[in-house]
Amino acid sequence: VTLAAQVPNFDPTDCVPAALLPLSDRFAQFAIIAAEEALSQAGLPGDSPLGDRTAVILGTAIGCGSTLDQAHYDFYVLERRVHALTVPRVMPNSASSLLSIRYGCAGPSFTVSSACASATQAIGLGMWFIRQGVVDSAIVGGSEASITACSFRAWEALRVLTPDYCRPFSKGRNGMVLGEGAGIFMIESADTAHARGAYALAELAGYGTSSDAKDILRADVNGAAAAMKLALHDAEVAPQSIDYINAHGTGTVLNDSVEAEALRRVFGSSTMDISVSSTKPIHGHALGAAGALELAITVKALRQGIAPPTINWLEPDPGCELDIVPNVARPIQIRIAMSNSFAFGGVNATLVVRKAE
Amino acid sequence: LQKPYEREELEREIVDIIVREAKLDRAQVTPDATLEALQLQSIDLVEVMMALEEKFGYFPMDSSIVEAKSLEQFVKAVASHIK
Numbered sequence: 441v442t443l444a445a446q447v448p449n450f451d452p453t454d455c456v457p458a459a460l461l462p463l464s465d466r467f468a469q470f471a472i473i474a475a476e477e478a479l480s481q482a483g484l485p486g487d488s489p490l491g492d493r494t495a496v497i498l499g500t501a502i503g504c505g506s507t508l509d510q511a512h513y514d515f516y517v518l519e520r521r522v523h524a525l526t527v528p529r530v531m532p533n534s535a536s537s538l539l540s541i542r543y544g545c546a547g548p549s550f551t552v553s554s555a556c557a558s559a560t561q562a563i564g565l566g567m568w569f570i571r572q573g574v575v576d577s578a579i580v581g582g583s584e585a586s587i588t589a590c591s592f593r594a595w596e597a598l599r600v601l602t603p604d605y606c607r608p609f610s611k612g613r614n615g616m617v618l619g620e621g622a623g624i625f626m627i628e629s630a631d632t633a634h635a636r637g638a639y640a641l642a643e644l645a646g647y648g649t650s651s652d653a654k655d656i657l658r659a660d661v662n663g664a665a666a667a668m669k670l671a672l673h674d675a676e677v678a679p680q681s682i683d684y685i686n687a688h689g690t691g692t693v694l695n696d697s698v699e700a701e702a703l704r705r706v707f708g709s710s711t712m713d714i715s716v717s718s719t720k721p722i723h724g725h726a727l728g729a730a731g732a733l734e735l736a737i738t739v740k741a742l743r744q745g746i747a748p749p750t751i752n753w754l755e756p757d758p759g760c761e762l763d764i765v766p767n768v769a770r771p772i773q774i775r776i777a778m779s780n781s782f783a784f785g786g787v788n789a790t791l792v793v794r795k796a797e
Numbered sequence: 798l799q800k801p802y803e804r805e806e807l808e809r810e811i812v813d814i815i816v817r818e819a820k821l822d823r824a825q826v827t828p829d830a831t832l833e834a835l836q837l838q839s840i841d842l843v844e845v846m847m848a849l850e851e852k853f854g855y856f857p858m859d860s861s862i863v864e865a866k867s868l869e870q871f872v873k874a875v876a877s878h879i880k
Contacts, residue, residue, distance in 0.1 A: 614858075657839035
């Protein structure tokens with residue numbers, strides 16, 4: 441297998457502040473760049489500290505990839521000393537801590553690590569913190585940059601990578617494509633946003649999470665369905681109100697048939713009325729960042745009224761009977777949308793977003 | 798591997814690898830035993846596949862392997878990839 445969706449020609453010196461460069465692994469650098477874009481879009485340029493009513497909650501599945509790889513190579517192969525800043529760079533919380541420092545967020549800051557559900561759990565937790573009044577706003581999302589030669593071979597050995605094309609929910613699918621990147625959101629309580637006259641991109645309406653409590657690798661219909669039901673309940677919306685679902689849809693034989701079955705269990709007879717797509721063949725499976733990248737896509741879909749396509753799709757798989765938006769984007773009215781993330785370890789997480797009023 | 802005895806020999810070798818890697822009790826291993834009854838978890842199968850790959854070289858993990866329910870189905874699906 442030789443296929444991965446990497447950020448090409450990435451030069452951190454172009455876009456990461458010089459003071460943060462020596463402290464940051466590639467995955468933290470992605471988070472720094474995405475956070476800058478998010479805060480600037482939110483009208484918070486970062487010139488004054490966000491204070492103790494703002495949290496930073498980020499997800500990552502692996503965290504540092506290249507820093508540890510380099511340290512091992514230096515130490516074991518070259519027999520040199522390792523870089524003195526290896527420890528702060530390899531901490532999985534380095535990204536959330538660097539953002540907390542950079543933007544003066546003195547509320548809770550931590551990292552959620554639950555494999556491919558990390559970002560979705562981080563975003564959901566941030567929303568719950570705000571709802572509970574723990575904070576008024578939160579920088580949330582996920583970041584991942586774990587594609588190294590060694591980790592790639594490890595994924596290959598698990599036999600989940602496609603040698604040719606990632607084609608979720610399609611007949612003939614044979615695996616996923618690893619990806620990397622970061623997705624960061626600034627979320628606020630409605631009152632906080634109104635008070636500062638902020639323009640909301642969408643309303644984060646619900647979050648649900650569950651555990652299969654079964655197998656470490658094999659996905660489970662009950663667990664996946666439970667997360668979706670909990671998210672619908674949390675958002676106080678009926679299954680029939682969902683217009684678009686950004687599926688986890690990895691493109692592995694098993695994930696997609698389990699997810700399709702879980703969707704049928706939750707949405708029943710209205711399943712075929714809902715546009716469902718997996719965008720992973722386009723951006724790759726970014727593991728701990730996946731839920732954040734896909735929520736960004738879901739919000740964009742909601743705002744533009746376009747269901748993004750499931751590309752590389754060949755023909756229906758009887759085990760994945762869904763309206764899969766094959767190959768070409770589809771203009772539709774979207775008022776409420778859902779995004780799914782299911783992870784190794786049996787962790788399931790779902791977010792529901794609604795068009796901002 | 799056209800000759801039946803070669804096929805049988807191959808399937809026996811595959812079963813040996815499964816028994817060894819998944820630490821199964823040989824007495825429980827009958828062709829019609831389901832993978833579930835043998836309590837083969839996903840991680841056992843990953844280790845089985847690694848060992849098979851070391852012995853026989855790379856082969857793709859297709860839906861017939863992923864969806865095999867019984868030991869016999871699994872062994873035949875694997876054997877069909879080995880030349």
